Structure formats: structure tokens, C-alpha cells
Amino acid sequence: MNSEPPIQPVIMSGGAGTRLWPMSRQARPKQFLPLTGERSLFQETALRLSGPRFLAPVVIAGAAHRAAVAGQLDAVGVAPAAIIIEPMARNTAAVAAVAGAWTGRAHGDGLVLLTPADHHVADAGAFRAAIVRGAAAASKGAIVTLGVRPATPETGFGYIETGASIADGVFEVAGFREKPDRATAERYLAGGRHFWNSGVFLFSPSAMDAELHAHAPAIRNSAAAALAAARESGGVLTLDPAIFADCPSESIDYAVMEKTRRAAVVAPVDAGWSDIGSWTALAPLVGETRVSALDCGANVIRTDGPFVAAIGVSDLIIVATGDAVLVAPKDRAQDVKRVIDDLKARGRTDLL
Amino acid sequence: MNSEPPIQPVIMSGGAGTRLWPMSRQARPKQFLPLTGERSLFQETALRLSGPRFLAPVVIAGAAHRAAVAGQLDAVGVAPAAIIIEPMARNTAAVAAVAGAWTGRAHGDGLVLLTPADHHVADAGAFRAAIVRGAAAASKGAIVTLGVRPATPETGFGYIETGASIADGVFEVAGFREKPDRATAERYLAGGRHFWNSGVFLFSPSAMDAELHAHAPAIRNSAAAALAAARESGGVLTLDPAIFADCPSESIDYAVMEKTRRAAVVAPVDAGWSDIGSWTALAPLVGETRVSALDCGANVIRTDGPFVAAIGVSDLIIVATGDAVLVAPKDRAQDVKRVIDDLKARGRTDLL
Numbered sequence: 001m002n003s004e005p006p007i008q009p010v011i012m013s014g015g016a017g018t019r020l021w022p023m024s025r026q027a028r029p030k031q032f033l034p035l036t037g038e039r040s041l042f043q044e045t046a047l048r049l050s051g052p053r054f055l056a057p058v059v060i061a062g063a064a065h066r067a068a069v070a071g072q073l074d075a076v077g078v079a080p081a082a083i084i085i086e087p088m089a090r091n092t093a094a095v096a097a098v099a100g101a102w103t104g105r106a107h108g109d110g111l112v113l114l115t116p117a118d119h120h121v122a123d124a125g126a127f128r129a130a131i132v133r134g135a136a137a138a139s140k141g142a143i144v145t146l147g148v149r150p151a152t153p154e155t156g157f158g159y160i161e162t163g164a165s166i167a168d169g170v171f172e173v174a175g176f177r178e179k180p181d182r183a184t185a186e187r188y189l190a191g192g193r194h195f196w197n198s199g200v201f202l203f204s205p206s207a208m209d210a211e212l213h214a215h216a217p218a219i220r221n222s223a224a225a226a227l228a229a230a231r232e233s234g235g236v237l238t239l240d241p242a243i244f245a246d247c248p249s250e251s252i253d254y255a256v257m258e259k260t261r262r263a264a265v266v267a268p269v270d271a272g273w274s275d276i277g278s279w280t281a282l283a284p285l286v287g288e289t290r291v292s293a294l295d296c297g298a299n300v301i302r303t304d305g306p307f308v309a310a311i312g313v314s315d316l317i318i319v320a321t322g323d324a325v326l327v328a329p330k331d332r333a334q335d336v337k338r339v340i341d342d343l344k345a346r347g348r349t350d351l352l
Numbered sequence: 353m354n355s356e357p358p359i360q361p362v363i364m365s366g367g368a369g370t371r372l373w374p375m376s377r378q379a380r381p382k383q384f385l386p387l388t389g390e391r392s393l394f395q396e397t398a399l400r401l402s403g404p405r406f407l408a409p410v411v412i413a414g415a416a417h418r419a420a421v422a423g424q425l426d427a428v429g430v431a432p433a434a435i436i437i438e439p440m441a442r443n444t445a446a447v448a449a450v451a452g453a454w455t456g457r458a459h460g461d462g463l464v465l466l467t468p469a470d471h472h473v474a475d476a477g478a479f480r481a482a483i484v485r486g487a488a489a490a491s492k493g494a495i496v497t498l499g500v501r502p503a504t505p506e507t508g509f510g511y512i513e514t515g516a517s518i519a520d521g522v523f524e525v526a527g528f529r530e531k532p533d534r535a536t537a538e539r540y541l542a543g544g545r546h547f548w549n550s551g552v553f554l555f556s557p558s559a560m561d562a563e564l565h566a567h568a569p570a571i572r573n574s575a576a577a578a579l580a581a582a583r584e585s586g587g588v589l590t591l592d593p594a595i596f597a598d599c600p601s602e603s604i605d606y607a608v609m610e611k612t613r614r615a616a617v618v619a620p621v622d623a624g625w626s627d628i629g630s631w632t633a634l635a636p637l638v639g640e641t642r643v644s645a646l647d648c649g650a651n652v653i654r655t656d657g658p659f660v661a662a663i664g665v666s667d668l669i670i671v672a673t674g675d676a677v678l679v680a681p682k683d684r685a686q687d688v689k690r691v692i693d694d695l696k697a698r699g700r701t702d703l704l
Contacts, residue, residue, distance in 0.1 A: 022661070292694045294687070306658075306673070307703055309374070309691040311680035313668070320677045321658070327670050327679055328663035335646070339661040342644045351659055 005139055005204070006110045007131065008081075009049035010099035013042060013061040013069060013117035014089055018340045019278045019333070022324035023304055026352050031118035032068045035282060035302075039076065042069070042117045046078045048124040049113060053132065056081040058102060059117075060095050063087060066236060081106070084230070087241035090223075093255035094247045096201065097212050097223030098239065104205030111138050112208065114201040114252075120281075122272025130169075134202050134266040137170050143211065143260055144202040145173070147195025147267030153185035156277065156334075158197040158253065160265045173263035176253060195267045199275070201252065207262060216255040222247035278333035279317040279326075300330065324351055357491055357556070358462045359483065360433075361401035362451035365394060365413035365421060365469035366441055370692045371630045371685070374676035375656055378704050383470035384420045387634060387654075391428065394421070394469045398430045400476040401465060405484065408433040410454060411469075412447050415439060418588060433458070436582070439593035442575075445607035446599045448553065449564050449575030450591065456557030463490050464560065466553040466604075472633075474624025482521075486554050486618040489522050495563065495612055496554040497525070499547025499619030505537035508629065508686075510549040510605065512617045525615035528605065547619045551627070553604065559614060568607040574599035630685035631669040631678075652682065676703055 015029055024030040031042040039047070046057050056079055061069045063085050073080055084098060096114055103112045113131055121127045127146075134144035147160045156179060163172035176197065180188060188194035212220035222243060229240035257263055274281050279300045290308065291301045297314025306320040317333060319326040328335065343351050367381050376382040383394040391399070398409050408431055413421045415437050425432055436450060448466055455464045465483055473479045479498075486496035499512045508531060515526035528549065532540060540546035564572035574595060581592035609615055626633050631652050642660065643653045649666025658672040669685060671678040680687065695703050 022659075289698070292691060292698075294690055294694065295684075303677075305675070307374075307676040307695075307700065309676065309678050309680075309694070311678075311687050311691065312684045313679055313681065316665070316679065318677070318679050320672070322674055323657070324659040324661065325655075325670070325672045325677050326661050326663075327665055327668065328661075329665065332647075332664045335663050336661075338646055339644060339663065342646065342661070343659075346641070346644075348659065 004053065004135065006055050006107060007053050007113050007135065007202075008055045008103045008107055008110050009046075009057040009113045009115065010103070011042070011045055011049075011057050011059045011115055011117045012092065012095050013059055013065060014086060014095065015116065015118050019336050020276070021336050021340060022319055022321045022326050022351065023302065027064060028068070029065070029118070030276065032065070032072060035276060036120050037285070040072055041120060041276065043072050043076045044120065045115060045117050046073055047076055048121055048127060049115065050078070051128055054113075054128075055107065055110065058082045058084060058099065060084045060086060060098060062089065063238070083236045085236060085238040087239055087244055089249070090244060090247045091249040092252040093212070093216055093219045093250045094223045094244070096208060096252045096256070097220050098227050100203070100205040100208035100212075101224045101227050104209070109139075109204050109206060111135060112201075112203055112205060114203075116199050116275070118276065119198070120274045120276050124271070126271040127269070127273070130266045130269045130271065131202060133169050134264065137166055137264045138202045138204055138207070141204065141207045141262055142166070142264035143207060143257065143262045144170070144264045144266060145257070146198040146200045146269045147265040148198050148273045149268035149270050150189050150194065150196050153182060153189045154196065155179055155182055155185050159188055159194040160197050160267070162193050162195070162265060162267055166264055169266060171265050171267060173265050176258050195265065195269070196273075197253070198269065198273055208256075211256050211260045211262060215259045216248070216250065218248050219250065219255060278336070279319060280330045280333045356405065356487065358407050358459060359405050359465050359487065359554075360407045360455045360459055360462050361398075361409040361465045361467065362455070363394070363397055363401075363409050363411045363467055363469045364444065364447050365411055365417060366438065366447065367468065367470050371688050372628070373688050373692055374671055374673045374678050374703065375654065379416060380420070381417070381470070382628065384417070384424060387628060388472050389637070392424055393472060393628065395424050395428045396472065397467060397469050398425055399428055400473055400479060401467065402430070403480055406465075407459065407462065410434045410436060410451065412436045412438060412450060414441065415590070435588045436579075437588060437590040439591055439596055441601070442596060442599045443601040444604040445564070445568055445571045445602045446575045446596070448560060448604045448608070449572050450579050452555070452557040452560035452564075453576045453579050456561070461491075461556050461558060463487060464553075464555055464557060466555075468551050468627070470628060471550070472626045472628050476623070478623040479621070479625070482618045482621045482623065483554060485521050486616065489518055489616045490554045490556055490559070493556065493559045493614055494518070494616035495559055495609065495614045496522070496616045496618060497609070498550040498552045498621045499617040500550050500625045501620035501622050502541050502546065502548050505534060505541045506548065507531055507534055507537050511540055511546040512549050512619070514545050514547070514617060514619055518616055521618060523617050523619060525617050528610050547617065547621070548625075549605070550621065550625055560608075563608050563612045563614060567611045568600070568602065570600050571602065571607060630688070631671060632682045632685045
């Protein structure tokens with residue numbers, strides 16, 4: 001249908017991802033790693049959001065990752081509409097503001113599909129279908145989130161509670177619930193009205209602009225001015241550093257979503273979504289020939305080079321790179337952050 | 353006393369040491385690794401056997417390790433009396449025969465102190481004192497072993513049972529007992545008459561020659577002929593390959609010690625002896641800065657380069673090299689051999 005606005009994917013590639021150390025590093029955050037197959041999460045994300053209604057993607061990334069972004073897109077044959085460099089990190093509200101302003105300028109009221117670069121989605125078709133399901137509401141001014149059907153009573157995620165039905169599989173948002181305790185998470189899982197907040201947003205530039213204007217005007221103004229004053233070089237736009245430096249650093253969830261009355265949610269999304277938030281989120285790599293597990297239970301064993309031999313161990317995370325090795329029980333996956341702290345204390349910045 | 357014959361250390365550096373994979377490799381067996389400090393076990397061995405009565409060492413090694421032997425000795429300032437290359441491995445009886453023949457030719461009836469290159473001895477002074485204690489018996493024709501006071505009911509070692517006393521702390525050998533079962537090993541430990549066979553031998557060339565003549569004449573003749581026909585090049589003697597190839601391959605224990613009536617044992621030897629037979633034999637390396645163990649119990653963690661981070665694990669062996677990593681519970685230390693088999697099956701000869 002010609003009346004349907006195009007969808008502009010904007011990929012946020014600003015994450016650090018220390019929880020996947022030693023593979024993820026400051027210079028090589030997790031979105032650029034081939035964690036789930038031959039392609040990186042970033043490449044998967046770019047490819048996932050292509051199709052009839054989707055425009056060529058825009059990528060917003062840090063200056064240190066400019067070459068990785070361009071190289072990885074080129075390697076999978078994706079020509080980006082733009083690469084926008086953040087001179088410094090200013091959190092997701094600023095990114096949403098830049099994404100809206102860029103898209104408004106380029107495509108009028110085409111819809112922005114704002115997505116993290118470091119998530120894994122097993123079923124890209126179902127994911128695109130969920131986006132298309134939310135597009136009508138977004139065209140009418142809703143700021144649409146994707147509510148992933150929870151698979152476990154996860155306590156590390158934010159949840160979205162559904163309200164009144166807007167359309168088939170699209171609801172008003174009754175509320176955002178940050179990281180619940182275990183009992184609450186189990187209640188959410190049983191109740192069927194709470195969904196994992198995927199961190200993906202679909203909105204029209206004008207709607208986001210209005211909400212930022214209402215709830216976070218300093219962010220809106222700084223981001224718009226930094227984009228207007230951006231310098232272009234070799235197809236890459238760099239936001240004006242002096243202006244963007246003054247932009248407040250807030251998450252889009254805090255700055256807009258918890259305050260707006262336009263929030264909507266597509267739910268349930270059943271697309272095999274995972275944020276790969278820790279090593280335990282990863283399935284065994286098919287065809288991995290660099291691991292020998294003898295008399296072993298269910299471990300997460302990953303290598304980017306060294307051969308890994310495990311004998312008689314279970315429920316461990318074992319990750320090997322050429323310069324660092326991690327061994328921990330699966331239930332200590334979140335404590336990888338402590339290794340980062342320890343490395344900082346030791347002055348081993350080469351390993352960060 | 354001028355009448356005491358000099359002691360000629362002969363270091364047997366022929367071992368493969370697959371049980372310390374991934375650090376030990378065919379090209380770099382465990383005796384060349386700095387497992388217990390800054391020096392390798394081979395270097396420690398050469399330095400341990402120096403002092404007033406000890407001659408400069410002879411080293412018998414495989415052709416592949418010629419450079420390692422020369423380089424490691426040079427690095428610790430030891431000038432060897434000779435480096436003798438075995439063109440192929442023919443076990444320890446042949447080495448004893450070569451050691452005896454070489455020493456007889458060079459020093460008449462100087463005593464041969466034949467020792468593995470890959471053992472660790474914490475107290476070198478006590479070790480030398482034990483050797484000197486056995487020298488009088490060796491001068492009189494005994495083939496003297498060192499009986500290490502057992503610390504645990506080890507089932508993987510051979511034991512020497514003491515017989516009648518010959519001199520203070522020197523006994524006849526009542527028998528050699530190969531790898532006992534657990535109950536027998538506990539009986540040995542409690543009884544006080546059984547000692548670990550250290551694999552170190554002290555003998556005069558003439559005594560060894562007579563015993564080889566009596567019990568293993570083919571070995572004696574092949575070894576002597578291979579040495580007589582050896583080629584010298586750059587201070588290195590290479591045994592004649594065609595002759596040495598025909599030498600039967602037997603251990604000195606089997607070929608001579610279990611048959612001779614000249615066996616004697618110095619016991620107990622209390623010198624902190626260990627054969628470093630597996631990863632569990634190693635104490636933590638003092639001053640190791642490449643390991644971060646958070647909330648960990650007693651693991652054996654070793655690296656020759658990569659940083660190793662362990663969180664919340666106990667009783668594990670974790671060994672990291674640039675191209676391979678091993679993780680196993682301590683009580684599976686002996687199963688490292690199975691990894692070697694698996695690597696062979698995979699054709700990963702680069703990792704052997």
C-alpha cells in the first residue's frame with residue numbers, strides 16, 4: 001500500500017558490553033563479535049531490518065567504531081543511508097532525538113525503527129512482522145515498543161505491562177516495571193500481561209519530537225543542533241562535539257517512555273529474541289571444531305582462536321581469546337564485571 | 353678426601369611429558385618449562401648437581417631438543433661436559449649404558465649420577481647429601497637408588513623396599529614394587545620400609561657394565577658401539593643411528609635393577625622431591641600477576657601468556673597458552689592424556 005510510510009532503521013551501536021569479556025573489549029564491543037554464527041550481532045541487525053518497507057539503515061556509533069561499522073556493513077553487502085558518529089556517549093534519549101531529526105529531514109514522516117545493535121533474533125521474519133504490526137499505531141503518533149514474550153522469570157530485564165487493546169496485538173502501555181524481584185518476575189510470567197522490554201522503538205519523527213519537547217527539551221535541542229552542525233566526511237556525519245557535549249545523558253526509557261501518554265506495545269513478540277546480556281545467553285556454536293569437551297555437562301565454551309579442552313566439568317563458562325581466558329560457573333556470569341574492575345585496578349588497560 | 357671418586361651427572365632429557373599439556377608439547381617437553389619458578393626443571397637439575405665433587409654435566413637428549421639443551425644450559429651459566437644426542441628413543445637402559453661407557457672413557461671409575469631432567473627438588477643440598485651418602489657403596493660396586501620418603505599413599509609410583517643396612521642411611525634392596533593398589537600403598541606408608549623410586553641412579557661404570565653384560569648384553573653392546581661410532585659436531589656427540597636403532601628398548605628398572613644383586617638404596621631422602629607428574633603436583637607460582645582468582649578455592653592455575661580470570665571455582669586445573677586452554681577438575685589430572693588422543697584423532701598435530 002502506497003500510503004504506508006517507509007520504515008527507517010536506526011541502529012544504535014554505542015554499547016560497551018563488558019559482560020562478554022574477554023571477547024568483548026572497548027575497541028571491539030559485543031555487537032561486532034560473531035557470537036551466534038558467522039555474522040556479528042551488528043551485521044545480523046542490519047540484515048534483519050531489510051525488506052520491502054525498510055529503508056537502508058542509519059547507524060549511530062562512537063568514533064572508535066567507525067571503521068568496524070563501515071567494514072562490517074560492507075562485508076554483508078549493506079550500504080548504509082548514513083553513519084552518524086557520536087563524539088561522546090550521551091545515552092539513548094539523545095540517540096532517539098538524533099534519529100528522529102535525521103529521519104524527519106530525510107523522509108518527512110517516515111517511521112523510525114530505533115534498535116540496539118547487539119541483540120540476537122532467531123526469527124527475523126517474525127520480528128519484522130511485529131514491527132509492521134505496530135506501524136499503524138506509530139503512524140498515528142504512538143511511540144511503540146516491542147514486548148517480548150518472557151521465557152523465564154528474568155530479574156535483570158525491564159518489563160512492559162499491557163493496557164487496553166489498540167489493535168490486534170497492539171496495546172496501550174499500563175506501565176514500565178524495572179528489574180523485578182524473583183517473586184514478582186514469576187507473577188509476571190504467570191499473569192501474561194507483562195513482557196520483556198526489548199529496547200526497540202518505533203515512532204514518527206514528529207511524535208518523538210513532540211514528546212522530547214514536552215519531557216526533555218534540553219536533549220531535543222542539543223541533539224537537533226548537534227545534527228544541524230554536523231560535519232560530513234566520506235559519507236560519515238559527525239555530530240558537533242561542542243554542542244553534543246552539552247546534551248544531557250538520559251535513557252529514552254527515563255526521559256520519554258515513563259512520562260509519555262503515547263506509549264504503545266506490540267505484544268507478544270515471539271521471535272527468539274535475546275539481548276545476549278551474558279555468556280549464559282549463548283547456545284553452543286554449531287560446527288565449532290576448536291573445542292574438545294570430554295565427559296562434560298552443559299558448559300558455555302567459546303573461543304576466538306585457542307583450542308579449548310575441557311574434561312569432566314559442567315555448568316561452567318569457559319571463554320578463551322589469544323590474550324585472556326575466563327572460567328566461571330554459569331550462575332556467576334554477571335560477575336564478569338568484577339574482572340573488569342580488577343583489570344582496571346591492575347592497570348591492565350590492554351585487556352579492557 | 354682425594355680418594356673419593358668424582359661424580360659425573362648424566363641428565364636424561366628424553367621425556368615427552370604429555371600430562372602437562374597444553375604447556376608441554378613434543379617440541380617443548382616439560383623439562384624445558386619454567387614450571388616451578390623462573391628456571392626450567394632441566395635448568396634446576398643441572399644447577400642442583402653442581403658443587404665440589406660434581407663434574408660438569410653430560411646431557412643425553414633427543415635431536416629435536418639439541419638447541420633447547422644448549423640454550424638453557426648457557427642461560428644459567430652451565431658449560432656441559434658433553435651433549436649426547438639419541439637419534440631415536442631407546443629407553444633408560446640404553447641411556448644408562450651410554451652414560452656408563454662415556455664416563456668410564458672420560459673419568460675411569462668416576463661415579464655416574466644418572467637423573468631424569470624433569471623432576472623438582474625443593475632442597476638441593478639435602479639431595480646432594482643423599483647422593484654423597486650413597487657414593488661409598490657405589491664405589492664398592494653397588495648400583496644405588498635414592499628412596500624418597502613417601503608423603504602420601506601414591507599409587508602411581510614404584511616403591512623400593514629396604515633390606516639389610518649397608519651403612520648409615522644406605523640399605524640393600526629387598527625388592528622393587530611397581531604401582532601398588534591403594535591399600536598396599538597405605539601399608540607401605542605406615543610400615544616405613546618402602547620408599548618412592550626417584551628414578552635417580554648412582555653407579556660406577558664398571559659395575560653397570562658388568563650388570564648389563566650379565567642381564568642385557570644386547571643393550572650394552574649396541575649402546576657401547578653406538579657411542580664408539582658417534583659423530584662429534586660443535587661439541588655435540590650424536591650416537592650412530594644405524595647401530596643405536598638396533599638397541600633393545602627397555603627401562604633400566606626392568607633390564608637391570610630387578611635382576612641385579614648389587615642394588616642398594618639411600619633412604620629416606622627428604623629433599624622435597626616431586627616428579628611433577630601432573631598439573632596437581634604444582635604449587636601456586638609466587639608473584640604470578642597474570643591470574644585473577646575471585647572468590648576461588650584451591651585451583652591450579654597456570655599461564656604462559658594469556659591473562660586468566662577465574663570466578664567462584666575450586667579444585668580446578670586451568671592452564672592457558674597462546675594456542676590452547678585446559679580446564680579440568682584436579683582429580684581428572686591424569687585424563688589429560690585423553691585430550692592428546694583426541695587431538696591426534698582430529699589431526700591437530702600442531703597442538704601436540
